[in-house]
Amino acid sequence: MTISVRFLPDDITVDAKVGEPLLEVAERAGVFIPTGCLMGSCHACTVELGNGDVIRACISSILPGRTEMTINLYSDPTW
Template sequence: MTITVHFLPDDVRVTAEAGEPLLTVAERAGLRIPTGCLMGSCHACEVDLDGEPVCGCITAIPDSATGKVIVDCASDPGW
């Protein structure tokens, strides 16, 4: 299933396949999500996926009934 991924705050949209790694999709969109451990322990790569915090390094694009998801990369004001 093809999903439209909308990255905020950059307002970048790219298509992805359900199950594709989030970091790969971000890279293809020309964006970089900061990473640390690449195992989900350090939370350096935490973003909001449809309003829920996730670790980008261990998250894949979910199936979406609407065919789109929103990834907010600026949810942490410390970055």
């Protein structure tokens, strides 16, 4: 199953497969999501879903049960 993933604020959309790692989807779209530990504990890769849920991109994948997904990228000058 393919899901349309939209990255904001740049409004870049790319198709992704259920279960595909979110960082790989972002890379393929040319979207930079900073990473640190790659285990979710440093919070460098924190993003917000369109519904307001906050996730760590490094440990997240494309979830089933939806046709589209919106990712709001944070801007943290530390990373």
